[in-house]
Amino acid sequence: MNTLGIVAPQSMFFSTPLPLQSGATIADYTLVYETYGSLNADHSNAVLVCHALNASHHVAGSYSEDASTKGWWDNMIGPGKALDTNKYFVIGINNLGSCFGSTGPMHTNLATGKPYGAHFPVVTVEDWVQSQARLADALGIQQFAAVMGGSLGGMQALAWSILFPERLRHCVVIASTPKLTAQNIAFDDVARQAILTDPDYHGGDFYEHGVVPKNGLRVARMLGHITYLSDDDMAVKFGRELRSGAYQFGFGIDFEIESYLRYQGDKFSEYFDANTYLLITKALDYFDPAKDFGGDLTKTLSCTRAEFLLVSFSTDWRFAPERSHEMVQALVNNKRTVTYAEIDAPHGHDAFLLDDPRYMNVVSAYFARAYQEIDGGSLKVGASA
Amino acid sequence: MNFEQLSVLRPDLAFIAHWIGNGTQVLDLGCGDGVMLDYLQSDKQCGGYGIEIDDDKIPECIQRGVSVIQRDLEAGLAIFADNAFDTVLCLSALQMMKNVEGVLRDISRVGREAIVSFPNFAYWPHRIALLRGRMPVSKSLPYEWYDTPNLRCATIKDFEELAKEVGLEVIECMALDDGQPVSFLPNWRGSLAVFRLRKRYAQQAIRL
Numbered sequence: 117m118n119t120l121g122i123v124a125p126q127s128m129f130f131s132t133p134l135p136l137q138s139g140a141t142i143a144d145y146t147l148v149y150e151t152y153g154s155l156n157a158d159h160s161n162a163v164l165v166c167h168a169l170n171a172s173h174h175v176a177g178s179y180s181e182d183a184s185t186k187g188w189w190d191n192m193i194g195p196g197k198a199l200d201t202n203k204y205f206v207i208g209i210n211n212l213g214s215c216f217g218s219t220g221p222m223h224t225n226l227a228t229g230k231p232y233g234a235h236f237p238v239v240t241v242e243d244w245v246q247s248q249a250r251l252a253d254a255l256g257i258q259q260f261a262a263v264m265g266g267s268l269g270g271m272q273a274l275a276w277s278i279l280f281p282e283r284l285r286h287c288v289v290i291a292s293t294p295k296l297t298a299q300n301i302a303f304d305d306v307a308r309q310a311i312l313t314d315p316d317y318h319g320g321d322f323y324e325h326g327v328v329p330k331n332g333l334r335v336a337r338m339l340g341h342i343t344y345l346s347d348d349d350m351a352v353k354f355g356r357e358l359r360s361g362a363y364q365f366g367f368g369i370d371f372e373i374e375s376y377l378r379y380q381g382d383k384f385s386e387y388f389d390a391n392t393y394l395l396i397t398k399a400l401d402y403f404d405p406a407k408d409f410g411g412d413l414t415k416t417l418s419c420t421r422a423e424f425l426l427v428s429f430s431t432d433w434r435f436a437p438e439r440s441h442e443m444v445q446a447l448v449n450n451k452r453t454v455t456y457a458e459i460d461a462p463h464g465h466d467a468f469l470l471d472d473p474r475y476m477n478v479v480s481a482y483f484a485r486a487y488q489e490i491d492g493g494s495l496k497v498g499a500s501a
Numbered sequence: 502m503n504f505e506q507l508s509v510l511r512p513d514l515a516f517i518a519h520w521i522g523n524g525t526q527v528l529d530l531g532c533g534d535g536v537m538l539d540y541l542q543s544d545k546q547c548g549g550y551g552i553e554i555d556d557d558k559i560p561e562c563i564q565r566g567v568s569v570i571q572r573d574l575e576a577g578l579a580i581f582a583d584n585a586f587d588t589v590l591c592l593s594a595l596q597m598m599k600n601v602e603g604v605l606r607d608i609s610r611v612g613r614e615a616i617v618s619f620p621n622f623a624y625w626p627h628r629i630a631l632l633r634g635r636m637p638v639s640k641s642l643p644y645e646w647y648d649t650p651n652l653r654c655a656t657i658k659d660f661e662e663l664a665k666e667v668g669l670e671v672i673e674c675m676a677l678d679d680g681q682p683v684s685f686l687p688n689w690r691g692s693l694a695v696f697r698l699r700k701r702y703a704q705q706a707i708r709l
Binding site: 425441444445448449451453454455456457458459460474477478480481482484485 | 526548550556559560561562563564566568569570571572580581582585
């Protein structure tokens with residue numbers, strides 16, 4: 117399989133204050149991003165890829181020969197891949213509040229001279245979209261060929277279709293939802309409580325204490341990880357396998373699943389920021405574009421102009437296929453062009469990051485078809501629908 | 502896709518396409534590779550959706566530019582509003598349904614008209630096979646009894662009764678063989694039964 121090879125992030129500074137949904141404002145900020153492929157002459161082949169909870173702008177390619185530096189959607193994006201960088205100009209943007217380079221809680225608040233910490237304003241999916249639109253402006257992209265994302269990234273793609281209907285021709289929403297369920301919010305809050313009650317959290321100002329609330333982050337990640345896998349998948353991968361062949365009659369690691377989750381938690385606590393985790397789970401919880409329309413998703417999506425591709429996975433109980441059905445129904449009610457694939461995959465929510473030929477074939481066919489508009493010259497960029 | 506291409510590819514669909522008006526909204530249940538909607542969109546400016554369960558068919562539909570929704574027909578129609586479509590197509594798919602009556606009722610709910618086709622079990626080679634004591638295997642019923650996806654076997658006469666039962670009126674009923682209409686002894690000589698149906702007015706009145 118072809119690869120993008122070594123890629124490098126770029127950054128852009130914005131000095132115009134960004135008003136946020138909460139009423140707060142970020143005075144100035146930096147967005148870190150990566151691009152792959154090249155923008156064509158009429159700027160009609162750009163695809164924005166939005167990231168989920170613990171991912172970043174590093175969508176595809178690698179930072180070195182080391183395979184562990186591969187982008188999180190490298191299996192999907194690259195030369196000759198489902199989202200083909202020989203045809204499309206692909207952009208990954210790190211969201212505000214994240215811990216991978218864009219302005220976030222660990223950065224210095226110029227107003228106080230100290231890290232933002234817990235005082236970093238709560239940002240929403242819509243705020244991210246507004247900031248992404250400014251980067252698009254700066255890159256000279258008036259209309260995206262597509263905005264795409266999985267999970268929380270799918271929420272951003274959906275928000276794009278509502279906030280900037282004319283600025284995307286295709287909206288690709290994978291393993292996502294138009295709003296979280298009570299169960300989803302409950303999981304998020306348990307994760308937040310794990311962090312908030314960690315003595316090393318220090319009210320969010322742990323940077324100045326030279327510590328990291330690792331235990332809180334570990335538990336948050338372990339819990340999150342359980343919700344990304346399916347029961348069957350866990351049973352197949354781990355079952356009741358014992359780490360050392362016999363019960364230890366203690367509270368250490370007996371089962372393989374414990375070992376796996378602790379390893380994932382440890383790894384995560386090494387690189388992820390606790391304040392970012394809090395912020396991003398809040399953004400997830402708050403996302404509910406139909407709230408302003410009395411809960412009516414059909415009315416909410418009536419302003420959209422994009423064509424839609426939605427994909428869900430049968431064993432995803434975090435953002436179940438039923439959530440995608442709600443979006444499909446609302447789009448059909450609006451007579452929107454919508455394609456929906458429901459992949460019968462055993463891997464739960466994580467399936468959206470994995471290689472499944474049925475899934476890849478759907479996305480690949482969709483982008484190949486969308487490219488005909490660009491290549492066939494049937495496009496009038498910027499023309500209103 | 503133009504009419505010539507459709508006629509070569511699928512003569513049965515080419516015959517049925519005559520019944521679908523220009524610029525109408527169509528729902529194609531069990532749309533397969535999307536060839537019918539591809540034709541209706543490009544030649545008749547129709548809009549609408551296809552429903553298909555088969556993983557392999559979804560990318561084919563996408564490549565044709567057909568809006569396909571991957572669902573099981575028996576659960577998937579709930580997302581459509583009453584009378585959302587001018588015509589609902591259910592072509593060679595109904596015989597695979599568990600709840601044929603439920604699907605037919607849903608078809609009559611979401612569409613003003615419907616076109617339903619299915620293999621005619623009373624086709625003469627099928628009758629002969631049964632007389633010889635064997636389940637029929639033919640071009641229109643190409644499966645053995647133990648591996649067939651066709652859960653339901655019906656004849657033209659059988660279907661007329663059920664259509665009435667669910668409040669559908671038969672506008673036209675044709676039997677096709679190799680995509681060509683059969684007018685003499687249709688329930689004997691037609692391998693494919695094709696019904697053009699619309700909601701009975703009495704039924705609509707009751708609903709109002």
